[in-house]
Amino acid sequence: MNHFRSSMISDGAFLLLILACFISIVFTAGNPNLYIQNIIFLNVAFLIAVITYFTTVTTGLILNVLFIFGYGTFTLYQTVVVGGLIGTQNYFWLIMTPLFTLATWLLTLGNKQLQQENEKLLKANESLATVDARTSLKNTLSFQSDAAVFMALSVRYKIPLTLLVINVKYWDEIRRMIGEEQLMEAIHDLSKMNQISIRTNDSLYLLNKENPMWGMLLFTDLPGAMIVMERLRNQVDERNRNEFAGKYRVELILKMGVCEYNSELIANPLEFIAQAKKQLEFDV
Known part of the structure; x- marks a missing residue:
């Protein structure tokens, strides 16, 4: 009206x-x-x-x-x-x-x-909206809904659940060096790379678009998550040598933190993200 x-x-x-x-x-x-x-x-x-x-x-x-x-x-x-x-x-x-x-x-x-x-x-x-329009990845709103279900399944069936969070080192400096269009392309390329690196039963989310941070919900324990982290680092190193350095004129270096779900310490999905983000500080 x-x-x-x-x-x-x-x-x-x-x-x-x-x-x-x-x-x-x-x-x-x-x-x-x-x-x-x-x-x-x-x-x-x-x-x-x-x-x-x-x-x-x-x-x-x-x-x-x-x-x-x-x-x-x-x-x-x-x-x-x-x-x-x-x-x-x-x-x-x-x-x-x-x-x-x-x-x-x-x-x-x-x-x-x-x-x-x-x-x-x-x-x-x-x-x-639960999906980012450019990358077609689920966002934080979708993460909260999915994580609540996965956390309940983890407790009920004793399945290990791990959250891996990823961002790009020196992103603020990179933002000042390359244009807005290339920034969006970098986010898109990294999102596609992350999507390829996970299994079909795992989920990838774009938790922050301004200062890009991705989240992966993995049905695995900490050692399994470490394998995923190593695979991602190797892929980024390879692309930096063959593609990223020439395309964006800078190397894109990932910074990762991982946290395994513990129902006694983590009460909700946002706390799950907070605990995983704390681990980013140790990845120097």
């Missing part, structure tokens, strides 16, 4: 602005004797409307009051000093100039409401 109202305000204001422009142009062209004078007033009306668009309606109202005062003074001068008559010309711009301001303000109001609603929808979509 709010979206419909905002659309109606924006569309109505746009049509009103077009109509005001059409009437003003016809009126200006209809009296060749006052053509220059009408052009000046039309430009003033447009100027006030533009200022209103980029500022606030209060500024527009103040400018309209100043215009009416100035135009009234000009009309009084024309009537008393020059001896002119008060006609349609004298009232037209007193009506049209505030009308331009009103239409512009309504258009701005409608557009701002639509932008705010769009931002809310984007934020809601991001908060509900």
Whole structure:
């Protein structure tokens, strides 16, 4: 309902602005004797409307009051000093100039409401999305849901469960050395490499996209996780020699931490991540 109202305000204001422009142009062209004078007033009306668009309606109202005062003074001068008559010309711009301001303000109001609603929808979509659009990897929201299930299975069937977290050393420095597009490519390439390195019954998650951190839920114990870590390091070393160094002009070095699930020490998935991240400090 709010979206419909905002659309109606924006569309109505746009049509009103077009109509005001059409009437003003016809009126200006209809009296060749006052053509220059009408052009000046039309430009003033447009100027006030533009200022209103980029500022606030209060500024527009103040400018309209100043215009009416100035135009009234000009009309009084024309009537008393020059001896002119008060006609349609004298009232037209007193009506049209505030009308331009009103239409512009309504258009701005409608557009701002639509932008705010769009931002809310984007934020809601991001908060509900469980898969990263670029890498097609599950995110933290999905991790919390999956990890809760895997942790329960680990306790029930006595299956070892390990979380391996991975990030890139010196990422802040790398960010300053290569462009945004290459940063996204690096994230994508590393995500694909990590995906290949796990078994079909293990799960890979992109836990942090800004300062990339991946998480792997592995149905294995610590020695098994160490094997996965060694496999990942070897793959990165090989790609640094053959691909990454030339593609990104820097070497990408992984930093990894691993934590085996213990139901007595780890109460929830977020605590699982926190414990694994602590182990990153020991990988120097």
